[in-house]
Amino acid sequence: MVFEPKRVIFEREALEYPLGDRLLKYFDGKGVETSFTASHNRVTSIPGRTRPEGYFEGKRTLVVGVRRTRNFETCKPSAHYQLPLVTSCPGKCEYCYLLTNLGSKPYVRIYVNTEEILTAAAGYIEKRKPEITVFEGAATSDPIPVEPYTGILARVIGFFGEQELARFRFVTKFTDVDTLLPVSHNGHTRFRFSINTGEVIRRYEHATPTLAERLAAAKKVARADYPLGFLVAPIIAEEGWKESYRDLFKSVAADLGGNAADLTFEFITHRFTKRAKNTILEVFPNTGLDLEEKSRTFKFGQFGYGKYVYPKELFNEVKDYFHSQAQEFFPEAKVEYFV
Ligand code: SF4
Secondary structure, X not given: OOOOOOEEEEEHHHHXXXXXXXXXXXXXXXOOEEEEEOEOOEOOOOOOOOHHHHHHHHOOEEEEEOOOOOOOOEOOOOOOEEOOOEEEOOOEEOXXXXXXXXXXXXXXXXXXXXXXXXXXXXXXXXXXXXXXXXXXXXXXXXXXXOHHHHOHHHHHHHHHHOOOOEEEEEEEOOOOOHHHOOOOOOOOEEEEEXXXXXXXXHHHEEOOOOHHHXXXXXXXXXXXXXXXXXXXXXXXXXXXXXXXXXXXXXXXXXXXXXXXXXXXXXXXXXOEOHHHHHHHHHHOOOOOOOOOHHHOXXXXXXXXXXXXXXXXXXXXXXXXXXXXXXXXXXXXXXXXXXO
């Protein structure tokens, strides 16, 4: 499921980098519509008058730019810093938090100045030494769908393979991992897959690979000796959730067999803000997601806006259940967090 954009928009400066130049030739050669923009932050030529039109057209647009700022955002709780490589993704998950964070036309954006970004990363590593610095490569994106033609992740994984005092991690729902299998990762990159029950994937994670496809990719990654992780997010506690999530753990165990020596889990329960709810209802008016405030507890967030989470009793029940399943099927694995 490689991303095949309908249009590709370049910053002119991107063509001064080998990757930018190569991508222009590649997409021109494939007959894909290409054009230029003055800034990768302000792209005005994507069509779509209504919010849903803008969303779907944005998701079919690739923007190729140069990242100018050398400052990285922090990234708690999974890492120290975000590594800015790619923004957005061609998936169309109804609950995706990027829906509210990337504006009304969430185009996929890549940066071609990977070497400059890695030089900035080296500066952060230097500042924190002798502590280890952890970078997250998927804070605002799924970086895999563009990887087969950019090679950005392969380069980044190779870079971190050589860093004694840094680690890299990213998460994906996509499966085009073959080009990453031979990279010398040196155990410094944790490759995580976002998984969910077959029903959640079918109902809410449009334009993404099936569970079986994700697990097949995870198996390849484990065989290539990458530290492996699974992220279950969002955990949706709708009718029959215990059986469905137990089946999920069973499928992972059956898929991996004894193939994952260094395995982690991250668990995030479903939550939404008022703003996210409004956006979801605009883009997916027929959504089946439970967005009923009455069945939730309101919790103030760190940025001044609140979110609706599962009530304490249900939250604790889900938490205990997930810990017990992880323990039963993967007694050696580490649960990094449950929120
Ligand atoms: Fe969002 Fe991830 Fe789904 Fe892409 S795959 S739409 S980044 S949740």
